[in-house]
Amino acid sequence: MIRYFLMFNLLLLVAFPWVGEHFYVGLVMNMMIFGILAMSLDLLIGYTGLVSLGHAAYYGLAGYLLAIISPESAAVSIWLALPFCILGTALAALIIGWFSVRTSGIYFIMITLAFAQMLFYYFNENTDLGGSDGIFIFFKPSVTLGSITLLDLDNHTVFYYFILACMLLVYFLLRMLLASPFGQVIQGIRANENRTRALGYPTFYYKLVSFVIAGSIGGLAGFLEGMHGGIVSPGHLGWHESGLILMIVILGGMGTLYGPILGAFAMIFLQDWFQELTVHWILLMGFFVIAVVLFLPRGIAGLIEDLAAKLDKPATDSKPLATEKNGESSDP
Amino acid sequence: MTFLIQLLNSIQYGFLLFLVASGLTLVFGIMGIINLAHGAFYMFGAYLVYWLTGVVDNYFVGILLGLPIMLVMGYVIERLAIARLYQRDHLYQVLLTYGLILILNELQKILWGSDFYSVPVPAVLDGSIALTETQVYPIYRLFISVVCMLVAAGMYFVIARTRLGMIIRAGSVNREMVQSLGININRFYAIVFSAGAALAAFAGMIGAPVSSVYPGMGDQILIISFVVVVIGGIGSVKGAFVGAMIIGLADTFGKVLIPDFASMAVYATMALILIWRPQGLFGRT
Numbered sequence: 044m045i046r047y048f049l050m051f052n053l054l055l056l057v058a059f060p061w062v063g064e065h066f067y068v069g070l071v072m073n074m075m076i077f078g079i080l081a082m083s084l085d086l087l088i089g090y091t092g093l094v095s096l097g098h099a100a101y102y103g104l105a106g107y108l109l110a111i112i113s114p115e116s117a118a119v120s121i122w123l124a125l126p127f128c129i130l131g132t133a134l135a136a137l138i139i140g141w142f143s144v145r146t147s148g149i150y151f152i153m154i155t156l157a158f159a160q161m162l163f164y165y166f167n168e169n170t171d172l173g174g175s176d177g178i179f180i181f182f183k184p185s186v187t188l189g190s191i192t193l194l195d196l197d198n199h200t201v202f203y204y205f206i207l208a209c210m211l212l213v214y215f216l217l218r219m220l221l222a223s224p225f226g227q228v229i230q231g232i233r234a235n236e237n238r239t240r241a242l243g244y245p246t247f248y249y250k251l252v253s254f255v256i257a258g259s260i261g262g263l264a265g266f267l268e269g270m271h272g273g274i275v276s277p278g279h280l281g282w283h284e285s286g287l288i289l290m291i292v293i294l295g296g297m298g299t300l301y302g303p304i305l306g307a308f309a310m311i312f313l314q315d316w317f318q319e320l321t322v323h324w325i326l327l328m329g330f331f332v333i334a335v336v337l338f339l340p341r342g343i344a345g346l347i348e349d350l351a352a353k354l355d356k357p358a359t360d361s362k363p364l365a366t367e368k369n370g371e372s373s374d375p
Numbered sequence: 376m377t378f379l380i381q382l383l384n385s386i387q388y389g390f391l392l393f394l395v396a397s398g399l400t401l402v403f404g405i406m407g408i409i410n411l412a413h414g415a416f417y418m419f420g421a422y423l424v425y426w427l428t429g430v431v432d433n434y435f436v437g438i439l440l441g442l443p444i445m446l447v448m449g450y451v452i453e454r455l456a457i458a459r460l461y462q463r464d465h466l467y468q469v470l471l472t473y474g475l476i477l478i479l480n481e482l483q484k485i486l487w488g489s490d491f492y493s494v495p496v497p498a499v500l501d502g503s504i505a506l507t508e509t510q511v512y513p514i515y516r517l518f519i520s521v522v523c524m525l526v527a528a529g530m531y532f533v534i535a536r537t538r539l540g541m542i543i544r545a546g547s548v549n550r551e552m553v554q555s556l557g558i559n560i561n562r563f564y565a566i567v568f569s570a571g572a573a574l575a576a577f578a579g580m581i582g583a584p585v586s587s588v589y590p591g592m593g594d595q596i597l598i599i600s601f602v603v604v605v606i607g608g609i610g611s612v613k614g615a616f617v618g619a620m621i622i623g624l625a626d627t628f629g630k631v632l633i634p635d636f637a638s639m640a641v642y643a644t645m646a647l648i649l650i651w652r653p654q655g656l657f658g659r660t
Binding site for chain 1: 403409456459465466467469470471473474475476477478479480481482484485594598601602604605609635636638639642643645646649650653654655658
């Protein structure tokens with residue numbers, strides 16, 4: 044049942060550029076980018092059980108790496124830019140993860156926050172990289188093979204489908220990963236780490252790998268955002284951004300992988316709507332966050348799954364048992 | 376010989392951090408709640424003292440008026456929001472208190488705007504005292520250190536020598552056992568939370584003349600308090616003290632020795648300590 048719902052949404056997404064206004068198409072691109080980012084955090088929180096409050100660090104870092112490698116006067120090749128950004132982010136996740144994953148629970152939350160803040164301050168105070176104003180990315184990376192342009196990412200519609208393709212790719216890759224033996228182990232870690240370790244798995248390394256994968260996918264989202272928005276600033280690394288992503292994952296429903304995508308769409312839509320309501324929209328956002336925690340802890344996906352369970356359930360006035368076929372009555 | 380001045384600065388900053396961090400670690404150790412909005416209490420303390428000092432024209436009266444306001448605020452927040460977080464996953468505590476930060480930050484902007492404000496040092500404490508023949512040190516900063524020391528001593532006395540403190544210590548180790556001994560520990564939660572809020576607010580109040588009052592000051596102190604608590608070990612007031620002093624030293628001397636990477640000095644220190652002891656210096660595994 045849920046699958047039909049998701050496929051329907053996918054069809055809507057595919058069709059949208061043909062019917063939507065330019066501004067809203069751009070907004071949906073934003074939503075999809077945050078969907079990728081949210082999925083990466085869901086891998087950490089919902090499947091490995093590691094609550095990171097510093098995930099935006101990889102998102103922002105990738106943006107900065109793209110800005111660093113993009114020359115001001117020409118487009119960089121995507122074959123150079125993308126691996127550079129992803130590998131750079133993965134390396135950062137490896138280093139930070141190596142320190143962080145050895146802790147657990149509340150310490151892990153605080154450490155990931157602290158490391159993200161460290162990166163934030165580094166970029167905020169680094170005047171070569173624009174300081175608190177940020178840095179521009181003037182040209183989107185070019186996708187060429189030799190002299191043939193494979194994709195013209197400056198074309199709004201082409202870029203839209205590029206992002207959509209990335210989002211789907213990430214979703215299916217993560218699904219495969221979670222179904223694999225590796226995925227089973229990290230879900231075991233979330234359920235009960237001690238028991239998983241007792242089964243002989245070196246949980247530190249599994250957690251670390253999961254952390255690096257999540258960071259790299261977050262980096263992909265940052266790369267796409269750098270291309271889309273054209274500017275990176277320290278705010279992309281800040282903890283309010285991290286809090287936002289965390290909120291998106293919970294709003295969407297953690298541990299479902301499709302939930303966070305829905306959460307991203309809902310959250311960005313809500314942010315846009317709140318900002319139109321009042322200049323003090325952050326107040327509304329705060330109340331909304333509290334309301335979700337108190338009344339909707341399983342998120343939108345939780346609602347959908349409850350609804351699907353009700354629709355899938357057979358009618359409660361039970362059909363007669365198979366004995367009826369033989370002509371026998373089931374009445375005692 | 377500016378070393379002496381920097382050392383005194385570190386100690387003063389460390390004491391302020393201790394006041395804030397101890398509230399954070401106590402609330403977590405006893406109530407099991409991680410309260411991200413703790414920094415907002417610090418900020419509200421500073422804004423309250425700015426506003427009240429302007430109204431009554433006396434800094435000390437401003438503090439005396441502001442503290443009860445903060446106690447009430449802490450109590451109300453605990454009853455309305457925090458009480459729903461007991462026994463829930465840390466993730467939801469983080470999120471709910473994050474929502475609280477958004478609300479409190481915006482409330483501050485609505486009440487007092489986005490400007491930077493300064494609170495003048497009270498005249499009786501203005502001026503400097505001679506340390507050596509050539510060095511002088513502001514009296515007010517010494518005042519901060521002394522007051523914080525007194526508060527810390529008071530906290531130690533309450534926690535280590537009174538029945539209330541005994542219950543608090545026992546509750547942080549084993550809540551259920553305390554309850555099965557017939558003590559209604561829930562009633563203490565509101566007290567502990569309000570006290571923590573008031574501590575943070577008090578730190579904001581006495582720190583205001585030296586650090587000025589601006590939006591977002593709560594977020595800043597919160598992150599550093601996290602670092603202090605992680606280094607010291609969650610739930611340990613002794614750890615919060617040691618951690619605060621270490622960070623005070625790291626931050627002040629970091630600014631002096633490596634000005635370009637000053638803000639990273641604090642986090643580097645945390646990383647080093649965590650390699651050695653992942654649960655913090657005085658934390659329980």
